[in-house]
Every structure is written in C-alpha cells, then in structure tokens.
Amino acid sequence: MTDTPKPARALGRKAIRPSLVPRALMTDVPDLHGVWKAQVITLFPAAFPGLLGESLTGKALQDGLWQLETLDLRAHGIGRHRNVDDTPAGGGAGMVLRADVLGAAIDAAQAGTASATGSGGNRPLIYLSPRGRPMTQALMQTLARADGVTLICGRFEGVDERVLSHYGAQEVSLGDFVLTGGEIAAMALIDATVRLIPGVLGNQASTAEESFSDGLLEHPQYTRPAEWRGQTIPDVLMSGHHGEIAKWRRAQAEALTRARRPDLWRAHLARHDDNDT
Numbered sequence: 410m411t412d413t414p415k416p417a418r419a420l421g422r423k424a425i426r427p428s429l430v431p432r433a434l435m436t437d438v439p440d441l442h443g444v445w446k447a448q449v450i451t452l453f454p455a456a457f458p459g460l461l462g463e464s465l466t467g468k469a470l471q472d473g474l475w476q477l478e479t480l481d482l483r484a485h486g487i488g489r490h491r492n493v494d495d496t497p498a499g500g501g502a503g504m505v506l507r508a509d510v511l512g513a514a515i516d517a518a519q520a521g522t523a524s525a526t527g528s529g530g531n532r533p534l535i536y537l538s539p540r541g542r543p544m545t546q547a548l549m550q551t552l553a554r555a556d557g558v559t560l561i562c563g564r565f566e567g568v569d570e571r572v573l574s575h576y577g578a579q580e581v582s583l584g585d586f587v588l589t590g591g592e593i594a595a596m597a598l599i600d601a602t603v604r605l606i607p608g609v610l611g612n613q614a615s616t617a618e619e620s621f622s623d624g625l626l627e628h629p630q631y632t633r634p635a636e637w638r639g640q641t642i643p644d645v646l647m648s649g650h651h652g653e654i655a656k657w658r659r660a661q662a663e664a665l666t667r668a669r670r671p672d673l674w675r676a677h678l679a680r681h682d683d684n685d686t
C-alpha cells in the first residue's frame with residue numbers, strides 16, 4: 410500500500426462490459442464536456458456500475474450519454490490502515506464516518522468538477538440518508554436537468570453532521586426503511602435520473618406516459634398471448650380504436666391512483682382545479 414490516494418475511477422465511453430478486464434478500463438477516462446455525470450463517494454467503488462452497466466443505462470454509459478465516476482473513500486483514510494470511521498461522540502453503538510476523511514473526498518470530487526467543466530458546473534451534492542426527502546419523479550426530473558450529481562454513500566451509523574452543514578449537502582431518502590449503506594439508494598437515484606436524459610430510452614414517448622409523469626399511476630399493460638390461462642386481454646385494447654384505448658387507459662390510471670394512492674389522487678385533483686380556474 411502506498412501513501413498516494415488511488416485516483417478516482419471514471420466510467421464512460423470506454424467502459425464497461427461484464428468481463429475479466431473492466432477495472433483497467435474504468436480509470437482515467439477523460440471528462441466528456443457537457444455530459445451528465447454522476448460522482449459517487451463510496452467505500453465500495455467495485456459495486457459500480459453494477460446494474461447501471463446493464464441494459465439501457467449501460468448502453469447509454471458506453472455511448473457517452475452519461476458518465477460515472479467513483480471516488481474511493483478509503484483512499485482518503487487516515488494512517489497506515491486508512492481508517493475512515495470512529496466511535497460516535499457522546500457514546501452509543503456503531504461507528505461514524507469521519508468529517509476530515511469525507512471532506513477530503515468531497516473536495517477531490519469538486520476539484521475534479523471545477524477543472525473538468527471550467528465552471529464548477531451545477532452538480533448538487535446529495536447525501537443518501539433515511540432522514541432525507543423522499544425520492545420522487547419530480548426530483549429526478551430536476552436532477553436530470555443539472556450537469557450531474559455528487560453522491561455521498563454513508564455506511565455504519567452515518568456521517569459526521571458537520572460535513573453536511575459545511576457543504577450544504579441535501580439529504581435524499583430511498584424510503585422509510587434503513588439500508589446498511591447508501592450505495593443501493595445511489596444506484597436507484599442514478600437509474601431513475603439517467604433514463605430521463607434524452608436518447609437514453611429508445612422510446613422517449615414512454616417517459617411521458619408512465620407512472621407519475623402526470624401525477625397518476627400507469628394503466629395496466631398486456632401483451633401476447635391473447636389468451637393466457639383462461640384470461641383474455643380487455644377487448645378495447647384489441648379494437649384498434651386509438652381514441653377509445655386512450656380513454657380506457659386514462660380511466661384505469663385514475664381508478665388505480667384513487668384506490669392505491671389517495672395522496673397522489675388529491676394532488677392530481679388540486680392541480681386540475683387550478684388549471685380550470
């Protein structure tokens with residue numbers, strides 16, 4: 410082990426197929442100007458791109474429609490053992506990620522940002538945390554319009570609070586449950602955001618129709634075979650009448666939303682009242 414921190418790994422055009430050689434390809438990929446970029450500060454850089462390297466997000470990563478850079482928190486650890494955590498002030502169970510270690514990693518991420526874009530770029534700093542605001546489609550749309558994001562993945566009991574206030578990090582949650590680390594939440598955020606970047610999905614129309622884009626859950630979907638275990642596809646979908654099909658889908662979306670998500674339904678009604686007045 411040397412004393413020089415390991416360089417950040419950047420993933421983009423040159424990366425990534427599941428194979429025996431990908432690690433080498435992930436290092437020192439030059440920044441692609443104007444391309445949405447996720448920087449992930451993590452103790453487990455080898456977990457990335459993971460699923461993000463598959464299917465549509467993986468193809469888009471290879472095609473340079475977005476970029477992924479992991480920053481290994483361990484590289485900024487203290488001493489021979491590269492310690493990153495310590496016991497909580499005031500006592501209690503578990504360990505907390507140190508402010509100085511995490512601060513150094515954030516500085517490294519933001520230094521890279523500034524030199525790469527020349528402007529510093531608009532990359533919100535987000536700490537994945539159960540205390541954060543819940544992830545929503547609206548947040549993903551906002552993030553997709555930024556230049557990228559810098560994500561902090563916590564571990565153990567979390568991170569020293571002073572880092573969050575010093576950098577003004579936003580906290581964002583995957584849901585009301587506790588994960589062992591922020592990496593899975595970071596991947597969910599990146600996946601949901603990257604698919605909104607133009608060109609990433611084959612069929613752009615599908616983002617306009619799917620769940621949440623109009624504040625409603627999506628209508629049911631069917632495909633072949635026309636009959637399966639005694640169940641047929643609703644006649645209207647087989648009718649070829651596009652107007653009737655659209656009306657049916659809309660009614661289904663409204664009924665589902667009203668039944669399953671009264672909160673979304675109320676917000677939907679309120680929006681429509683506003684539009685009417």
Ligand code: SAH
Nearest residue numbers: 537538539563567582583587588590591594
């Ligand atoms: N002691 C903390 C939980 C720590 S869990 C608490 O009670 O709030 C360890 C790490 O997992 C956190 O630092 C955070 O980065 C991540 N994490 C856990 N649950 C999460 C969630 N619901 N959303 C996003 N990140 C989460």
